Amino acid sequence: MTRVTSTQVAKLAGVSRTTVSFVLNEVPGMGISEETRERVLMAARQLGYVPNALARSLVTGATKTVALLLPHGDHVHIDVDAYIPRFVAGLSLTCHTSGYKVLLEPVAESNRPGAFVDLVDSGRIDGLIVLNPRHIDEAYLYELAGNGFPLVVFGSNLPEQHGICRIGVDNREAARRATAHLIGLGHERIAHIGFASDDYQVVRDRLLGYRQALEEHGIGERAGWIGYGNYSAQSGYEAMRAMLERAPGMTALFAGNDTIAFGALAALREAGLRTPEDVAVVGYDDIPLAAFACPALTTMRTDPFKEGNDAAATLLRVIGGGPPEETSVMEVAPLIVRQSCGAHLR
Amino acid sequence: MTRVTSTQVAKLAGVSRTTVSFVLNEVPGMGISEETRERVLMAARQLGYVPNALARSLVTGATKTVALLLPHGDHVHIDVDAYIPRFVAGLSLTCHTSGYKVLLEPVAESNRPGAFVDLVDSGRIDGLIVLNPRHIDEAYLYELAGNGFPLVVFGSNLPEQHGICRIGVDNREAARRATAHLIGLGHERIAHIGFASDDYQVVRDRLLGYRQALEEHGIGERAGWIGYGNYSAQSGYEAMRAMLERAPGMTALFAGNDTIAFGALAALREAGLRTPEDVAVVGYDDIPLAAFACPALTTMRTDPFKEGNDAAATLLRVIGGGPPEETSVMEVAPLIVRQSCGAHLR
DNA sequence: TTGTATGCGTTATCAA
DNA sequence: TTGATAACGCATACAA
Numbered sequence: 001m002t003r004v005t006s007t008q009v010a011k012l013a014g015v016s017r018t019t020v021s022f023v024l025n026e027v028p029g030m031g032i033s034e035e036t037r038e039r040v041l042m043a044a045r046q047l048g049y050v051p052n053a054l055a056r057s058l059v060t061g062a063t064k065t066v067a068l069l070l071p072h073g074d075h076v077h078i079d080v081d082a083y084i085p086r087f088v089a090g091l092s093l094t095c096h097t098s099g100y101k102v103l104l105e106p107v108a109e110s111n112r113p114g115a116f117v118d119l120v121d122s123g124r125i126d127g128l129i130v131l132n133p134r135h136i137d138e139a140y141l142y143e144l145a146g147n148g149f150p151l152v153v154f155g156s157n158l159p160e161q162h163g164i165c166r167i168g169v170d171n172r173e174a175a176r177r178a179t180a181h182l183i184g185l186g187h188e189r190i191a192h193i194g195f196a197s198d199d200y201q202v203v204r205d206r207l208l209g210y211r212q213a214l215e216e217h218g219i220g221e222r223a224g225w226i227g228y229g230n231y232s233a234q235s236g237y238e239a240m241r242a243m244l245e246r247a248p249g250m251t252a253l254f255a256g257n258d259t260i261a262f263g264a265l266a267a268l269r270e271a272g273l274r275t276p277e278d279v280a281v282v283g284y285d286d287i288p289l290a291a292f293a294c295p296a297l298t299t300m301r302t303d304p305f306k307e308g309n310d311a312a313a314t315l316l317r318v319i320g321g322g323p324p325e326e327t328s329v330m331e332v333a334p335l336i337v338r339q340s341c342g343a344h345l346r
Numbered sequence: 347m348t349r350v351t352s353t354q355v356a357k358l359a360g361v362s363r364t365t366v367s368f369v370l371n372e373v374p375g376m377g378i379s380e381e382t383r384e385r386v387l388m389a390a391r392q393l394g395y396v397p398n399a400l401a402r403s404l405v406t407g408a409t410k411t412v413a414l415l416l417p418h419g420d421h422v423h424i425d426v427d428a429y430i431p432r433f434v435a436g437l438s439l440t441c442h443t444s445g446y447k448v449l450l451e452p453v454a455e456s457n458r459p460g461a462f463v464d465l466v467d468s469g470r471i472d473g474l475i476v477l478n479p480r481h482i483d484e485a486y487l488y489e490l491a492g493n494g495f496p497l498v499v500f501g502s503n504l505p506e507q508h509g510i511c512r513i514g515v516d517n518r519e520a521a522r523r524a525t526a527h528l529i530g531l532g533h534e535r536i537a538h539i540g541f542a543s544d545d546y547q548v549v550r551d552r553l554l555g556y557r558q559a560l561e562e563h564g565i566g567e568r569a570g571w572i573g574y575g576n577y578s579a580q581s582g583y584e585a586m587r588a589m590l591e592r593a594p595g596m597t598a599l600f601a602g603n604d605t606i607a608f609g610a611l612a613a614l615r616e617a618g619l620r621t622p623e624d625v626a627v628v629g630y631d632d633i634p635l636a637a638f639a640c641p642a643l644t645t646m647r648t649d650p651f652k653e654g655n656d657a658a659a660t661l662l663r664v665i666g667g668g669p670p671e672e673t674s675v676m677e678v679a680p681l682i683v684r685q686s687c688g689a690h691l692r
Numbered sequence: 693t694t695g696t697a698t699g700c701g702t703t704a705t706c707a708a
Numbered sequence: 709t710t711g712a713t714a715a716c717g718c719a720t721a722c723a724a
Binding site for chain 2: 718
């Protein structure tokens with residue numbers, strides 16, 4: 001691993017390191033003669049010179065790197081939730097297109113609050129995107145934002161006061177609409193399987209939206225019809241089974257995400273209940289496999305790829321010194337109606 | 347963003363920067379008095395001092411960062427293939443546990459060959475993990491390995507000569523077994539839907555394994571029963587439909603991965619064919635949703651999380667100066683038998 | 693036991 | 709038009 005430095009390029013080209021730097025960085029107004037320029041370029045190419053990113057960053061103060069903080073670094077999450085990979089793909093594309101590297105920083109449940117602050121303080125990154133931050137980390141985010149560090153929080157409804165740049169979809173409204181769709185079909189006995197952890201705001205929002213829809217239509221909530229899983233199909237399966245045991249009789253289910261819905265569908269099938277005739281099901285996310293569930297899953301569409309794009313674009317804007325427009329709520333995507341919710345009840 | 351430097355810590359503690367460095371890095375045999383030690387630690391804590399990673403790396407020559415090269419950075423891939431996120435999760439966990447950061451480096455189809463070499467030459471990373479490298483990138487990998495750069499290639503059967511540290515599962519053997527299972531059930535009219543791109547070795551290996559199984563049992567191959575998709579369920583659906591149109595009559599399908607299998611199952615259902623009675627189906631990967639397909643999908647298990655772990659562990663060993671054991675083939679995981687392949691034909 | 697001096701590979705300021 | 713020279717923040721050989 002013999003590394004080529006600008007000194008060697010300078011030597012070969014017969015100029016100083018300064019000149020090399022000027023030429024390679026195309027510093028304007030330096031009036032470098034075309035001939036020296038050529039010589040330097042030749043030498044650089046010949047030696048396969050690539051500037052040392054660390055040295056450059058040290059002096060420029062910019063690392064051209066951003067980090068993505070992901071909840072649930074433990075595999076439990078990434079394992080089963082189809083949302084995150086697509087978000088990452090979108091974010092990554094936008095960053096790389098702008099010449100930024102992406103550092104993947106999973107946040108395990110066991111991480112002490114604010115563990116990510118060291119990453120910032122060590123000067124490795126120019127900005128930070130946080131997906132679905134934990135409650136216990138919020139104070140540290142406020143602090144970073146307060147210090148003017150470029151920061152974008154995605155998918156959380158943090159209070160507005162703290163000058164944090166937030167972006168996201170209104171999960172509550174989306175969940176409300178999904179539930180309302182079932183109500184519109186004539187359902188009143190609507191169950192919900194959400195997430196067990198309420199460490200995360202988005203997670204709570206979907207439950208809130210569900211409740212709001214019921215309330216708006218004067219439908220009382222029934223505790224037995226609210227179940228909890230993690231993000232997995234298996235947990236959806238188990239939650240549905242448990243629910244059928246303790247409080248059967250629902251005619252519809254709003255699942256917290258599509259994988260949960262897959263599990264629930266299996267449990268219903270196993271219990272001899274038909275979907276949508278006996279129990280209609282609506283999911284959330286429209287993962288690529290949703291259309292291939294049986295029956296094909298009705299679900300709230302999300303566009304994680306685009307959301308990743310937007311989150312990255314917003315961060316890059318802030319890094320570039322743009323105005324930190326505090327909050328931007330993306331439009332709620334449409335409900336994709338397929339077979340699993342059936343037609344109007346009568 | 348006012349950053350704290352070791353100079354400030356030194357000033358506050360009333361010592362030199364050297365002493366600060368010694369204390370904080372716990373350099374052995376430096377005989378620092380317990381009292382100065384305390385003072386330095388206090389000062390560092392009080393100021394919230396975090397060493398600048400760039401400056402440190404510049405002088406130590408180690409960045410404590412590795413990069414993961416991912417094929418198909420375009421969302422098409424990450425979008426639909428459940429394998430990669432789990433691999434990333436495993437890799438990421440192992441790296442972080444050892445104090446290494448992970449840089450995500452997608453390789454888009456459009457990338458010029460060897461684009462990743464700049465990343466190495468710029469000194470940003472201590473090692474590189476390449477998942478399913480493209481053929482056109484191989485020469486550059488040989489070069490890096492030849493220069494002694496820590497490099498682990500996962501999931502490819504590169505020729506052995508080049509001193510590259512390779513690790514992976516024998517996809518061909520796994521595919522052979524999956525196909526043989528169908529043959530063992532009495533099937534002879536077995537179709538296969540694989541991947542359209544043969545840029546990647548793993549992709550070709552599964553087709554080879556399928557062919558090998560047929561051959562070993564004296565079953566002739568039928569061109570019409572080999573279809574191609576990308577990684578998506580949609581493509582599996584389309585490939586299956588096309589195949590049913592041009593060459594119906596197969597009694598079994600070996601799908602190149604589980605998402606393709608999901609699509610194929612839907613196409614079969616739509617065509618009025620029952621699974622497994624009319625057409626048995628075997629997938630590949632055992633993604634978390636495989637057990638919740640209908641019927642539940644028989645599939646070759648892979649353990650991407652563990653594979654990510656192993657790849658990372660191997661790389662870290664090489665970075666640590668360990669012997670670059672050239673090739674290590676992981677054991678082929680078992681076939682998970684569920685409902686989609688049914689019982690013996692008669 | 694602690695401090696001084698030097699180097700890592702850049703960029704950037706200033707003379708020349 | 710180009711070349712010394714000083715940072716950037718840290719680690720470390722060497723001196724005291």
